[in-house]
Amino acid sequence: MKLVIIAAGRGSRISSISNGIPKILIEVFNQTLLEHLIKNCESVGISDIVLVTGHQSEMIHDYISKNEFNINIELTYNSDWDLPNGISVLASKNNIPKGHDFMISMSDHYYNSDLLIKIMESELSNTIVNVGADYKTDAIHDPDDAMKLIIDKDSEIVSAMSKDLRKYNAVDCGLFKCKYEFFSILEKTKSNGNYSLSDACNILINNQDLGGVNIDDSVWLDIDTPEALDYIKKNRKLFKE
Template sequence: MITVILSAGVGRRLAPLTHNLPKALIEIGSRPLLGHMLHALRQYDLSEVVLVVGHQRELIEAAVNQGEGGLKLHLVHNQRYADSGSLYSLWLARQYLQEAFVFMDADLLFNPQILAGLQAQPDKSCLLVGPLTGDSGEEVKVYHHQGRVTAIGKNLQAEGALAGEALGIVKIAAPEVPLALELMAELVQANQQAEHEELSQALAQHQRLWVQDIGDLSWLEIDFPEDVIRARELVWPAIQQQLTAKASRPG
């Protein structure tokens, strides 16, 4: 199963940290965010990765050339990174999306155990959902009915039960790949600034997307400079504690 990491964006909300550095290379716990992701993917045998790059792509390309071994990496350049959305970046990687695939944002810090959830429902498309991390209006909320996603978006009030907050990690199972590609083409043709949440919403409208709950495993989407502080001081230590606890359990 191929994983697409969407790392083309400028990361304007993280300024000034992103003036000379792409957000995927912001360092947390002695590793850049992208390094944490690639290490986690290798741990869970998601070893073929498509990296969509744009803003300061040379720095990202140099980092991956020196980074995690054991991965098959493909680089895709989004030349329109400054005025296009994350769905356009995903669409540029479509030549690699002929089988089941995962896509994720590049501004995430997460416990690698979260990725096990992608294999829990092998024949169902799903998005990873955790407890709400705040109430700033930036949280992407997910509503569901009996596990099937009914709505996804920010500042959302919708029918169904609130499942929690979308992490920005989605798996498209093999049966949904043709539909996902068709929907992507329609959405990008209508608006090249569309974000990948619009694809998730479209799949939900076709009743083809499910919730995969991550439980209490720690994660954080890094949008603002204060999120970097929170990641370094709170979330990364929490992840380390969770991994240590798992390693110490018998069996």
């Protein structure tokens, strides 16, 4: 199964301290976010990554060419990188074998292999996409920016997804497992003038096709602000395997 990593955006929220480098090349605990994602993949048996780049793609490509990794990395360029993230997933379509399941990860979300394997091993028998769901809502670092979810705990089906939900019981941790047919949902979303993953997921929600996978005690952090980077460095014990 391939993991699609979305690394095309500008990273404007953290640009004040990123020193002009892409978010995926920011260092946390003496390794780049990309290195950490690769180590996660190696730990759970994922041998193929599709890395979707856009803004500052040359820097990412140069970094990969100068380093050796024990994993296959396919580079795909998203020329519409300034549009929301669903376009980056669509850019990876030709890299995914037709009919095969695949996974999606944000490039700036820090998590460990225990979380990755929970999503990877989830079943898609009754859903088209499963999203990692964090029910520890009181512990979310930046709740205002979090993608909030309402999930039926018995059926594990998501009934609502939005950053604007006032009442919710979980938060999207930025890791997905998808059937190949999700690409057709993304294409439908794009034809309607909507471009984000959440727009496509809301189409799934209307048909009860989006599942929520409880990540239990696994931890993660969206590192897209200086405050988030400072937080993870000050709370190293929470995030080290």
